[in-house]
Amino acid sequence: xxxxxxxxxxxxxxxxxxxxxxxxxxxxxxxxxxxxxxxxxxxxxxxxxxxxxxxxxxxxxxxxxxxxxxxxxxxxxxxxxxxxxxxxxxxxxxxxxxxxxxxxxxxxxxxxxxxxxxxxxxxxxxxxxxxxxxxxxxxxxxxxxxxxxxxxxxxxxxxxxxxxxxxxxxxxxxxxxxxxxxxxxxx
Numbered sequence: 001x002x003x004x005x006x007x008x009x010x011x012x013x014x015x016x017x018x019x020x021x022x023x024x025x026x027x028x029x030x031x032x033x034x035x036x037x038x039x040x041x042x043x044x045x046x047x048x049x050x051x052x053x054x055x056x057x058x059x060x061x062x063x064x065x066x067x068x069x070x071x072x073x074x075x076x077x078x079x080x081x082x083x084x085x086x087x088x089x090x091x092x093x094x095x096x097x098x099x100x101x102x103x104x105x106x107x108x109x110x111x112x113x114x115x116x117x118x119x120x121x122x123x124x125x126x127x128x129x130x131x132x133x134x135x136x137x138x139x140x141x142x143x144x145x146x147x148x149x150x151x152x153x154x155x156x157x158x159x160x161x162x163x164x165x166x167x168x169x170x171x172x173x174x175x176x177x178x179x180x181x182x183x184x185x186x187x
Contacts, residue, residue: 015053018043019067022060027110031061031118031125062128065115068108069132073139075102080143088146092154095140097185099158104187109165160184 021043025034036057040047054060079098083091103109119126141151161184164170169177170186 011053014045014049015063018045018050018053018060019064022064023068023107023111026061026064026114027107030114031057031122036060058122058124061115061118062124064111065125065128065132068111068115069136071108072099072102072132072136075099076136076139076143086145088144088150091144092140092146092150095144096154096157100161100185101187103161103165106165109162113162113166157184161186 018039022039025039025042028034029038034057036050037047039060040050043050050060054063075098076095079095080091082098083094085091103112115125115129119129137151137155140146140154144151144154146154160180164181164184165186169181
């Protein structure tokens with residue numbers, strides 16, 4: 001009789017699993033409202049093990065923020081690869097569509113919003129958000145070949161998308177929502 005050996009997850013695999021779980025926890029209650037106990041419970045591990053993987057809640061949250069930026073970059077790369085042409089407008093439009101699909105996962109979008117709010121008072125989070133945007137802006141600039149104005153408009157539209165999704169603007173039929181949502185696609 002052959003017995004299968006149970007394969008234990010590595011610390012890196014467990015760390016990735018905790019990050020994926022923490023996205024949902026932080027999306028629901030933000031940095032300030034989420035405890036490491038809640039993250040540990042959602043991940044099915046002890047709080048002590050969370051602290052073996054991350055020294056404190058701030059390190060866990062900044063790792064989640066960095067993980068979200070990695071997902072954003074991957075989506076933008078996919079969008080750039082699918083662009084109808086190499087013209088900056090086509091690449092930016094395709095990347096914007098890929099980003100709109102990505103943030104249809106409200107958890108990722110909510111973590112981004114919570115990170116921006118926490119960045120106001122938490123220096124480590126502010127630095128993680130700055131670093132994430134710095135890498136993302138440089139990627140978008142290089143991949144699209146867009147002008148400063150085009151790249152700025154791309155990010156401004158993304159921020160507007162965050163606002164529209166977070167307040168569920170499409171559920172309100174009013175002149176102001178029609179103005180803000182005109183030409184913006186959500187999935």
